Amino acid sequence: MFVESMINITVKLSIDLRCYRPSLKINESMSIAVPDDTTLLELLTNILQIPAHAVAIPIVNGEKCKLEQSLKKDDQVAFWPPMGGG
Amino acid sequence: MFYGYTGTILRVNLTNGKISKEALDKKMAEDFVGGRGLASRLLCEEIDPQIEALSPENPLIFGTGPLTGTGAPATARYVVVCKAPLTGTIACSNSGGFFGPEIKFAGYDALIIEGESPEPVYLWIKDERVEIRPARVLWGKFPSETESSLQKLTHPSAKIACIGPGGEKLSLMSGIVNDNYRIAARSGVGALMGKKKLKAIAVRGTGGINLADTEEFWKASMDMHAKITGDPVSFGSFRAYGTTSLVNLINEMGAYPTRNFKSDTFEGAANTSGEAIAEEILERNRACFACPISCTRVTEVKKGPYKGRGEGPEYESTWALGALCGVSNLEAVAKANYLCGDYGIDTISTGATIACAMELFESGALTEKEIGFPLNFGDEAAMVRAVEMIGEREGFGDILADGSYRLAERYGHPELFMGAKKLEMSAYSPRVFQGMALQYATSNRGACHVRGNTVAAELYGVPRYMPPEVLEQKEEMVRRPFQNSTAFVDSSGICLFTKFAITHREICALLTPATGIDFNFDRSIVQGDRIWNLERMFNLRAGFTAADDKLPARVSEPSPDGPRAGSRAILQNHLQTYYQLRGWDTEGRPTPSKLEELGLEDWWNVCREHD
Ligand code: SF4
Numbered sequence: 001m002f003v004e005s006m007i008n009i010t011v012k013l014s015i016d017l018r019c020y021r022p023s024l025k026i027n028e029s030m031s032i033a034v035p036d037d038t039t040l041l042e043l044l045t046n047i048l049q050i051p052a053h054a055v056a057i058p059i060v061n062g063e064k065c066k067l068e069q070s071l072k073k074d075d076q077v078a079f080w081p082p083m084g085g086g
Numbered sequence: 087m088f089y090g091y092t093g094t095i096l097r098v099n100l101t102n103g104k105i106s107k108e109a110l111d112k113k114m115a116e117d118f119v120g121g122r123g124l125a126s127r128l129l130c131e132e133i134d135p136q137i138e139a140l141s142p143e144n145p146l147i148f149g150t151g152p153l154t155g156t157g158a159p160a161t162a163r164y165v166v167v168c169k170a171p172l173t174g175t176i177a178c179s180n181s182g183g184f185f186g187p188e189i190k191f192a193g194y195d196a197l198i199i200e201g202e203s204p205e206p207v208y209l210w211i212k213d214e215r216v217e218i219r220p221a222r223v224l225w226g227k228f229p230s231e232t233e234s235s236l237q238k239l240t241h242p243s244a245k246i247a248c249i250g251p252g253g254e255k256l257s258l259m260s261g262i263v264n265d266n267y268r269i270a271a272r273s274g275v276g277a278l279m280g281k282k283k284l285k286a287i288a289v290r291g292t293g294g295i296n297l298a299d300t301e302e303f304w305k306a307s308m309d310m311h312a313k314i315t316g317d318p319v320s321f322g323s324f325r326a327y328g329t330t331s332l333v334n335l336i337n338e339m340g341a342y343p344t345r346n347f348k349s350d351t352f353e354g355a356a357n358t359s360g361e362a363i364a365e366e367i368l369e370r371n372r373a374c375f376a377c378p379i380s381c382t383r384v385t386e387v388k389k390g391p392y393k394g395r396g397e398g399p400e401y402e403s404t405w406a407l408g409a410l411c412g413v414s415n416l417e418a419v420a421k422a423n424y425l426c427g428d429y430g431i432d433t434i435s436t437g438a439t440i441a442c443a444m445e446l447f448e449s450g451a452l453t454e455k456e457i458g459f460p461l462n463f464g465d466e467a468a469m470v471r472a473v474e475m476i477g478e479r480e481g482f483g484d485i486l487a488d489g490s491y492r493l494a495e496r497y498g499h500p501e502l503f504m505g506a507k508k509l510e511m512s513a514y515s516p517r518v519f520q521g522m523a524l525q526y527a528t529s530n531r532g533a534c535h536v537r538g539n540t541v542a543a544e545l546y547g548v549p550r551y552m553p554p555e556v557l558e559q560k561e562e563m564v565r566r567p568f569q570n571s572t573a574f575v576d577s578s579g580i581c582l583f584t585k586f587a588i589t590h591r592e593i594c595a596l597l598t599p600a601t602g603i604d605f606n607f608d609r610s611i612v613q614g615d616r617i618w619n620l621e622r623m624f625n626l627r628a629g630f631t632a633a634d635d636k637l638p639a640r641v642s643e644p645s646p647d648g649p650r651a652g653s654r655a656i657l658q659n660h661l662q663t664y665y666q667l668r669g670w671d672t673e674g675r676p677t678p679s680k681l682e683e684l685g686l687e688d689w690w691n692v693c694r695e696h697d
Contacts (some may be wrong), residue, residue, distance in 0.1 A: 011657050014334050015323045015361065026249040026365070027356035057320070057545070062340045062649020064545065064553070076649075078338045082318035084546050085329040085381075086403060 006033040009071055011048070012078040020050050029078075034071060041067040043077065056082040087468045089298035090152035090601035091115055095128070096216065098209060100282050101142060101201030110538055112196050115152070116603055117685060119577035122178045123617040124299060125149030125167035125196055127442035129176065129401035130620065132198065135628035138258065139171040139274075140281045142202035148189065149285070151579020152601050153593075155187030155375070158307040159314055160581035162186060162374035169628065172258040172274035172279075172435070173508040173532045176624040178396055179275050180536070182374035182581055183265035191291025192266070199284060208248075208286040210240050213293060220286040226251060228428040229263040232286055241290040248286035255434045255479045256280050257487035259435040263427065267382075267397035268374070271432035273509065273531055274489075281655050287631070298602030306595040310588055311378060317587035320379050320547070324586065330360030330380045330402035332513075337409075339545070340520040340648035341518035341554070343511070344409045344440040345463050347504045347640055350515040356415020358404045362416050371399065374581065379585060385420060392421035392592045392610055394471065399423035403533070405513035406437025407473075407697045411444060413609070414464035419466075422473045429477025435489050438510035440472045441579025442490035442502050446530030450496045457482045505636050507532035507630065516637060517645045519554045523655035524564045527635045536582060538568030548586060557656060561664040570614030577617060586620075616684040619668075619676050623689045632674035 012022055017038040024030060036046060037071070051085050057080035059064050065077050069078070087093075088110065089099025095108045118127045125147045137143045147167040154161055164186030170177030176213045189197065192211050206221040219239075224232050233246045245265060252260035253276030259271045260276030297303045314320045336342045337355035344352040356362065367387055373380030386395040392415075399407065399419055407422040408414065426433045440461075446452040447461045454460050458481050461468050476484025486493060490510055494503040505511050516523035521540030526533035535541075540563060544554040545624070549567055552560070571590065575582050578593050592612045597605035626635075639653040662672065667679030681687050 012334075012338070015327060015331055025356075025426040026359060043529070057335070059335075059338050062338065062341075064551075079336075080335055081323050082546070083316040083323050083331060083335060084542065084548070085332050085583070086325050 004035045007036045007071065008033050009074040009075045009077055010054070011043070015083070016081050017050065017054060017079055020048065029076070030061050036071070036073070038066065038071050040065060040069050040071065040077065043071065050079070053061065053083055055079045087296070089296045090156065091120065091195050092190060092295070093194050094194050095196045096199060096211070097198045097200070097549045098216065099201045100199065100207065100218065100284060102201040103218055103634060105218070112446065117613070118617060119574065119613050120179070121151035121154070121163065121197065121577040121579055122165050122167070122573060123577035123613065125165055126176060126178060126617065126620055126624070128196060128198065129167050129169070129205045130624060132200070135169060137169065139174060140277060142200070144169050144278060145200040146275070146278050146282065147196060147198050150186050150190050151577055154299070154579030155190035155595055156303070156600055157376050158303070158596050159311050160374065160377040160379065160584050161579050162377060163579050163581055164189060166262055166275045168275060168278050170273035170275070170301055170531065172174045173279040175273070175507055175531050175630065177273035177275055177531060178576070178623045179261060179270035179272050180576055181211065181262070181264055181270040181427060182377070183268035183269045184375050185245045185289065186579070187375045188289045188291050189518060190295055191288050191293050193291065195445055197287070199282065202281065202561070203283040204412065205559055205604070206283050206285050208288060209284065209467035210290045213291060221230065225254060226287045229430060230266050234270070236286055236288045238311065240288045242246060243476050244290045245290040246286055246288050250428060252279040252431040252477050252478070252487070253277055254285070255487065257431055257476065257479065258489050259432045259439065259476070259487065260430050261432050263430045267427055269427065269430065269432070272434065272534065273437050274636065276430050283569050289634070294406060297592050299599035300347070302599035303596065306592070306599060310592050310596065313500070313583060314378055314587045315393040317632065319586040320584065323586065324381055325379055326362045327360035327364060328383050330363055330404055331605050332401050333359035334361070337515065340367055340514040340645065340650035342405065343513060343515045344408060345412045345517070346502065347511070347638070348445070349647055350645045350650060352409035352414070355409060357414045358408040358419050363399070363404070364670060365415060367420055372592065387417045387420050390417060392417040394421050394424040396424040396427050402513050403433035403437070404435045407469065409436050410441040411469045412671070413466045413469050415466040418470050422470050425470070425473045425477060431477060434512055435510050436473060438504060439468050439486050439490040439493055440469055440494055442504070443472070443486060445502050446493070446499060448498050451499055452573060493528060503640055504640065505533040506580045506637060507634050508586065509533050510594060514541050515645070518650050518651050519556055520656060521552070521554070521560050521564055521568070523637060523641070523657055524560060524660050525568065526662070527637050527657055528564070529569070530618065530625060536572070538564055538567050538572055540564060542585065543567070546586070546667060549589070555653060557660065561660050561667055565664060565667050570618055572614070572615035573617040574610045577613070610683070618685065619680065619684055623686065632661070
């Protein structure tokens with residue numbers, strides 16, 4: 001039987017996206033286990049159930065990524081809405 | 087007949103009390119737009135850039151743009167231009183609020199303040215009536231008290247720009263505060279106002295601004311308004327959290343300079359972030375003149391040792407007084423920020439100077455005896471105390487008040503100054519954002535983020551995404567869509583923060599019906615280039631050379647930790663490519679043909695003098 005292995009990652013939600021997990025503190029990350037070939041888009045829409053259009057800047061381990069990117073073990077994921085300023 | 091512009095420049099001589107009005111040169115306005123460009127051009131006419139900055143020969147020029155005060159979105163800006171007391175470069179500090187529009191309503195495009203008064207004075211401008219009045223009773227007062235006293239002495243609706251005690255005491259980090267809390271902060275422009283003994287300018291204007299094609303102007307204005315209010319950044323995260331929305335993001339990228347740039351990740355960032363400000367101290371938003379974005383935060387710390395009220399802290403302020411000093415207590419950061427407002431000093435330079443002193447102290451180059459108390463990274467009470475001492479020039483604050491370049495030199499560690507051309511860098515690590523590295527090194531007022539904030543491209547993807555670590559084509563990106571473009575926007579009178587929703591095209595679509603002059607995209611690019619080159623020529627004449635286009639050695643060393651550990655600022659080969667793209671020689675001097683192309687050929691002799 002084919003069994004998908006699960007990997008652990010952490011996720012942070014910032015600015016307006018915090019409304020999707022209001023119990024999280026500012027910049028607090030949550031650990032979750034996901035199947036090891038999960039993409040960022042699947043993580044967002046299927047697992048976290050956050051509409052993809054709400055996210056403009058996905059960051060994995062400090063680098064901005066595309067939503068098609070697959071997750072690896074221990075990835076630190078952070079999602080941001082459209083941002084600007086300075 | 088002028089449209090958009092008022093057509094009049096007010097000249098006030100504080101040495102002999104002479105007040106006169108001059109006509110704006112239309113060709114000059116067309117070539118240099120207004121605001122930053124026009125005021126810089128006027129400055130070049132007034133002085134030889136080699137003069138002492140803190141001298142009566144150095145005029146203080148307040149400039150507005152042709153759009154300032156027109157009522158189109160975010161048309162709130164004015165600039166202060168002079169030879170910079172802190173850096174010796176050309177200075178152009180920019181501020182919003184309501185003061186700039188009021189200058190236009192009173193009938194002026196620019197004010198040129200020259201000479202020096204023997205006694206404290208303020209300037210009272212009521213439309214065409216202009217008076218120099220004694221200000222002895224105002225000397226020593228904070229901006230909020232100055233404003234309320236002056237509104238009693240002049241007109242209840244007068245708009246005020248003034249210096250705080252920092253400017254009076256000639257702190258080289260002092261700025262000019264308007265409308266209570268806004269500040270034209272950088273480069274030490276407040277010290278020049280203090281040197282002139284000019285405490286304040288009170289303006290009451292009751293006139294309007296003539297528009298060349300009113301109907302077309304308001305159509306363009308409505309279009310711009312719709313673009314701004316429909317934009318997910320301008321009307322989303324930026325409006326909701328202001329500039330501080332970036333704190334956690336930049337830190338997450340490992341690009342948030344910490345402890346005098348020793349590292350790029352701050353463990354206490356969340357505590358001093360926009361989200362924390364919103365939850366803990368935010369009272370409400372505030373807008374500048376005609377601005378739908380209203381990014382400004384009115385905040386209050388209600389009780390405890392750091393009790394206070396004011397605006398901000400903004401992104402750069404929360405960083406300089408927070409992460410850069412290793413301080414993660416939001417109330418202390420807010421208090422230090424309020425104090426900077428009270429004393430009228432620049433939060434970035436103030437925080438950076440304290441951070442530099444902290445490193446000098448921890449390394450043993452500075453002793454507790456000299457400072458008066460231990461000044462360790464992370465000591466929030468000591469940080470707040472140091473801000474007060476800078477504002478008062480009290481004790482060791484007297485030395486800190488002249489900025490981190492002079493501090494680091496004085497104590498034998500020039501390498502601990504984290505800036506370029508004597509101006510401290512801001513809150514985007516040049517080890518990570520290669521565009522910012524080149525921008526900090528080449529910016530005409532020294533290491534500054536608002537002369538070309540390439541983070542827009544290197545992170546948000548405006549105008550298009552270029553990953554921060556990529557080097558290819560960064561020279562052109564820094565030059566044109568950032569440095570030249572910003573020079574144009576700063577000259578128009580519109581706030582730079584509209585850039586997430588609009589481009590030059592929308593600004594030109596306002597400028598043309600406002601002024602009756604044909605502004606278009608292609609010309610705006612040349613205008614930006616012309617302004618940048620004029621500023622560069624000023625600096626060359628003031629004695630700067632290519633050797634000054636450099637960054638502190640520390641940021642060329644690998645970042646020690648965080649998600650971007652190992653990344654470093656890479657400048658060397660890029661400078662030559664950048665010079666070439668700019669039409670400059672290998673020494674970073676505009677070539678005669680470049681100057682001719684931009685109509686700046688009067689500056690040829692400056693180039694030749696350096697041969
Ligand atoms: S965007 Fe912010 S700083 Fe700019 S004009 Fe509007 S309120 Fe003022």
